[in-house]
Amino acid sequence: MRTDDQPIRISLFAPNGRMGIAIAAAVAEDPGFEIDADHGDVLVDFSAPSALQASLDRAIAAGTPILVGTTGLDDFASRRIATAAEQVPVLRAANTSLGVALLSDLVERAARVLGPQWDIEILEMHHRMKADAPSGTALALGDAAARGREAKMKAERGRDGTNLKREEGAIGFASLRGGTVAGDHDVIFAGPEERLILSHRAENRMIFARGALAAARFLVGKPAGLYSMRDVIGADEA
Template sequence: MKKILITGACGFMGKMIRECAKAFDDIEIIAGVDIAGDGEGLTIYRSLENVTFAVDCLIDFSHPSLFDDVLTYATKYKVPTVVATTGLSKEAYKRMDVAADNIPLFVSANMSLGINLICELLKKAVPTLYKTYDIEIVEKHHNRKLDAPSGTAIMLADAASKSVDEEFDYIYDRHSVRQKRNKMDIGFSSVRGGTIVGEHDVIFAGDDEIITISHSAMSRRIFANGALEAARFISEKRTGIYSMEDLIKERLENK
C-alpha cells in the first residue's frame, strides 16, 4: 500500500484526489497539507514544516508560492513527488533540476492522458503544417483560475515548438502591438468564466482551411486519476524528472 501526502488537500483538486483514491486498492491518502479547510476525517497540517515523517509519494496541487516548501520537504525526506501545480516560475524549474539529482519528480502541467496524447500528435503534425498554417491556441477555464495562459496551453505550445528546428515566438498579448502576424508566432487566447473545467484548442489556420485539435475536460476526475497514476509510477523511481510521456511509454512497453 502506497502512502500518499497531498499538498492543497482541501482545494478542489485535493478533494477530488481524495475521492478518486478510494478506487485504488494500492493507494492510501494518509494526510494532507492546507492552510485552510476541513479535512473531513483526514489529518490536515497547516504547513509542510509540521510534517516530520516520510511518505511513499507527495502529490502537490497547491500554489506556486508554496513550492519552495514542497521541494524542501521532498528533498529532506527523499520523497518521490508529483508536481501538478501550475504557474511555476523559471527559477522553480531550475530548482527542480537540482533536486532531481536526489529524488524522483513527476512534472506535468496537465495530468490528463488525452492532453498528453495530443502533445504527441502535435509533434507529428507541426513539422508538416507550420510553414503554411498559422498556429493559435485558445484555452478556457473557470473564473477562479489565477494564471493565464494555462500551464496546459504552454505545454501544448512547447510540444509544437520542440518538434521543429526553427524557433517560435509565443505571443500573449496582441493589444499593445499593432502589426501583422509573424509566421513563427504561436498566439495564446485565454477565456475565464463560470465553471469551465478546462478546454484547449490548437488551431492550424491555413488558406481556405482550418484544422483544430481539441480537448475538453468534463470533470476534474481525469486530472485526479492521472495524478494518482503518476504517484504509482514515480514512487518506483529513484531520481530524475519524469513526465506523462514516460508513464505512457512504460505502460505501452509492459503490455
C-alpha cells in the same frame, strides 16, 4: 519498504485544495492507493508557486518522489525543480489528464509534419477563479508544437491594439475565463485554405485526479530525474 501488493501511499501537500480533495476522492475509489499524510510513497503538490520550495524540500528530506502539478511557475521555479530532480524523482505536469498528455504528443507530431508554413494558435478556457493565463496546459502545448518545429517557442499572448501582424513562426495564445469550466484547449493549425484543430475537453476535475494517480504509480521505484506525463503514457505503451 512497501511491497508490490501493498497500496501506494499518497501524501497530499495541499489536501484542502481543489485538486487535493479530488485526488482524495479518486484514492477512495481505487484500492491500489491510500492517503498517508506523513509517510507517503509519493508526495503530490497541487498548491501555489509560493509553496513550491517547501514541497521540494519535504520530498528531498524524505527521499520521496514528488509530482508537481502547480501551474504559473516561472523560470526560477523551473531551475529549482531541475535541481531537486538531481536528488529525487520529480514529475512536473501542468496537466495530469492522460488525454491531454496524448494531445501534446499529437500536437508535436502535427507541427513536425505541417512545418512552419502552418500558423499555430492555442485557445483555452477555464473557470472564473483561475489565476494564471495562459494556462499551464496551453503553454505546455505550445512547447510541444515548438519541439515539433525544432525551434524555440515564440509566443504571442493576448493580442490587443493595432499593427499586430503575425510574426513568422509565432505561436499565438488566447485565454477565456468564466463559469465553472474545468478546462478546454484547442490547438489550431491554420494552413493555406485549410485548418486542423486538435481539441481536448475536461468535463470533470476527476480526470486530473485519476491522471495524478497514474503519474504517482509511474514514479514509484524510479531513479532521481525529471519526468513528465509523456513518460507516463509512454510507460503504458511499453
